[in-house]
Amino acid sequence: MTYMPVEPELRDDKQGKPDERRRRRTASLLCVGAISILALLVGVGAWSQSSRRAETLAVLAAQRDAVPLVRTMTAKAETEPRIIELPGSLAAFDSATLSARATGYISVRNADIGSKVRKGDVLAVIAAPDLDQQLAQAKAQLLQLQAAVGQAEANAELGRVTDARTARLVAQGWSSRQQGDQDRLGFAASRAALAVAEANVAVQRAAVDRLAQLVSFEQVTAPFDGVITNRQIDVGSLVTADAASGTPLFSIARTDMLRVQIYVPQSDHFGIRDGDHATITIPELPDRVFAGTVARNAETLSGGTRTLLTEVDVDNKDAILTAGLYGIVHLQVRRTNPVVLIPSQAVIFNNDGLNAGVVADGKLEIRRLDLEADDGAQVEVRSGLKPGDQVILNPPVNVTDGMKIRAS
Secondary structure, three states, X not given: OOOOOOOHHHHHHHHHHHHHHHHHHHHHHHHHHHHHHHHHHHHHHHHXXXXXXXXXXXXXXXXXXXXXEEEEEEOOEEOOOEEEEEEEEEEEEEEEEEEOOOOXXXXXXXXXXXXXXXXXXXXXEEEOHHHHHHHHHHHHHHXXXXXXXXXXXXXXXXXXXXXXXXXXXXXXXXXXXXXXXXXXXXXXXXXXXXXXXXXXXXXXXXXXXXXXXXXXXXXXXXXOOEEEEEEOOOOOOEEOOOOOOOOEEEEEEEEEEEEEEEEEEHHHHOOOOOOOEEEEEEOOEEEEEEEEEEEEEEEEEOOOOOEEEEEEEEEOOOOOOOOOOEEEEEEEEXXXXXXXXXXXXHEEEEXXXXXXXXXXXXXXXXXXXXXXXXXXXXEEEEEOOOOOOEEEEOOOOOOOOOOEOEEO
């Protein structure tokens, strides 16, 4: 019997088949296990979500059925004046820039920046010799014209006497009518000459007065009591008296009384009157309060800002304040109508605007508010609330009109 040898490749294939089946069986088992674990996880997640949803629905139902407890306050009418604060700048009660009215050189200067002066004090002297000579010439011409008036008066008197004498002689026939006419018209001419001479004197006297006034401007005097705030000349400076604007010499300000300009808004316009008391505070002087008085106003609101320009006078005889300071004016504004004052924490702000919750018969009522003022801490309600209302403080977020509520 003859045996055929076995090929090596055939032996390898027969031995590899069991390994391949083993690997496939292992992969199938792993796949089934993964699918089983995934299904278990999905089931556990669905059960957990269902449990949480049920708990949430139970909580919401409990909250819906529960009656919330809130804190309330009793609304009261407010009739006392309201305090407002308006910024303003302190200014000198009077201020002026003194300019030259005579052309010349500064010969004397008696004042400097910061000098306190009284009305009529001579601040500087302008040397103007040409102007002095013009005045002397005008006075001499006035004397000449006054002498001419005297001569004209004498001529007029002579004409009157001559005319009277000639008129009697003409009536008696001792003089001709022509002579009478000449003397009569001569008297009339002498009176006309007298009138012209008197007019010339009046014209020249006016010229002398004008030059005398200009000469008086050589002394620059203070127009009122005050302090010199600016000096623009020194001894030897040339100054001119231009018709439009002369050389500036000094600036003077009255500071014993200051004025503060403020702009009162339209909402407070009807509650402020001239004569009202005011107080002024300066940030740099926190411990001082200065008294003032509402003195005047523009009587017309500005069309662009709807504000009224108002001035408050402040007594500054002790010279503590300075013109130009920034300050705060505190005013008491009368109320034209009573308002209800509530804290800002009681206001509900939503899509419907500003509202407040009021407890009435165990239920919540939403009231629409019309505010007159809001200072951040509290609001003044013009309409929407009335005295005696139980207003809810810190109302819940989910408040609705008509919901049941308990007040503490």
